[in-house]
Amino acid sequence: MLVNTYGAVVVYRMTDNVSGTTIIAYPDTAFNGVSQGLTLQSTVSPVVGDSGLAPDSDAVNDYANILTTSLENAFNPDEMSLMVWGKFNSATWNDGSARRLAHFTRSGGTGWTISFVKAATGNFSWQRQRTAGGIHQATKTAPNTANWFMATLTISVANNRLRGYWNDTQEGVDATGLLSVSGAPTTAIVGALTLTPTQQWRGSFAYAALFPGIELSPAQVATIYNTAVT
Amino acid sequence: MANTHLYFGIEALNISNQQRNTLVAELQSLGEDNAGPRPERRNHWRTRLDNQAVIFEALFNEDHLTIAAIKQRMATIFGINVSLITHSTNQVAYGLVVTYIRGGVNRLRSIAFGYDGGWPATSVSRAAAQAYLAANAAEWGDTE
Numbered sequence: 001m002l003v004n005t006y007g008a009v010v011v012y013r014m015t016d017n018v019s020g021t022t023i024i025a026y027p028d029t030a031f032n033g034v035s036q037g038l039t040l041q042s043t044v045s046p047v048v049g050d051s052g053l054a055p056d057s058d059a060v061n062d063y064a065n066i067l068t069t070s071l072e073n074a075f076n077p078d079e080m081s082l083m084v085w086g087k088f089n090s091a092t093w094n095d096g097s098a099r100r101l102a103h104f105t106r107s108g109g110t111g112w113t114i115s116f117v118k119a120a121t122g123n124f125s126w127q128r129q130r131t132a133g134g135i136h137q138a139t140k141t142a143p144n145t146a147n148w149f150m151a152t153l154t155i156s157v158a159n160n161r162l163r164g165y166w167n168d169t170q171e172g173v174d175a176t177g178l179l180s181v182s183g184a185p186t187t188a189i190v191g192a193l194t195l196t197p198t199q200q201w202r203g204s205f206a207y208a209a210l211f212p213g214i215e216l217s218p219a220q221v222a223t224i225y226n227t228a229v230t
Numbered sequence: 231m232a233n234t235h236l237y238f239g240i241e242a243l244n245i246s247n248q249q250r251n252t253l254v255a256e257l258q259s260l261g262e263d264n265a266g267p268r269p270e271r272r273n274h275w276r277t278r279l280d281n282q283a284v285i286f287e288a289l290f291n292e293d294h295l296t297i298a299a300i301k302q303r304m305a306t307i308f309g310i311n312v313s314l315i316t317h318s319t320n321q322v323a324y325g326l327v328v329t330y331i332r333g334g335v336n337r338l339r340s341i342a343f344g345y346d347g348g349w350p351a352t353s354v355s356r357a358a359a360q361a362y363l364a365a366n367a368a369e370w371g372d373t374e
Contacts, residue, residue, distance in 0.1 A: 019267035037274040060359045061276035061287055097367045098374035196277050198371030
């Protein structure tokens, strides 16, 4: 996968999890996460050459908890890219519930959240919120697709912009006015808002990749999507 | 004994927090495949925002979810004779609701999602739990 070439510090290859609750991380297993309830080996992977099957979340009580000391040490909420491959289990996204494909929070200090969220309205947003300083986001209106998609968020405080990409295309315009935050995440979840859990994803996720300190360019995002996804 | 992969919910009505926590801990310890290779069959749960209701999913021993079995658990927790606990049932769209009563007061409510006279297929139970949550999204934290 090209994500390694472009500087991903960790890739969670959930299609490799054939047994048990480990969310397998590459290249360093110190990043391994833990799943709750996910149905393994459920959905055909979107990635060429990956014969594994992606896990499925029932939206009742499933998620993947990827918070580790390694992730805490690697995370940079001011300069980063985050990429998640997702699939929603219905062509109609407007199911009346908010659902999280991924959610990272920092409580204490200059608190912040970074989230991939499907709103109750059916829109999909890439969000970064500074507890004191407001929210910056990009939104794709009503994707309404049952196909796999690659969602990518890039954040650069230095370049003063947040971007959201749906597959290989940036959605909307740059969100500007970003303020610096600090501190490691205190929660890191794929497929839910909290560990209660709430706002669980309804469908599958295959990969998540984190690029600390790197703002992927539009060309790089497009190359990864067009090379990696069928 | 037979096992069923089921979504099972409880709601505390008029019991103490300590009694509720004890019951929840006991139900969390159930499950016939908690070390197995399939995470969805290991006992896992979701808690309502007010902490008064929990939905479990696991491969359950059906004998552990009968009305008599739940009554016995409550009697032990309450420290009373099991005969002092009565119940009523109500078949709703989401499954079979059982209300447990002691001293004329409703104490606990349970629901076997998808149950309609027989233990349902897992997919039926899942669909019932999903429908229930969709209809009660605010209480369970699924709105924004």
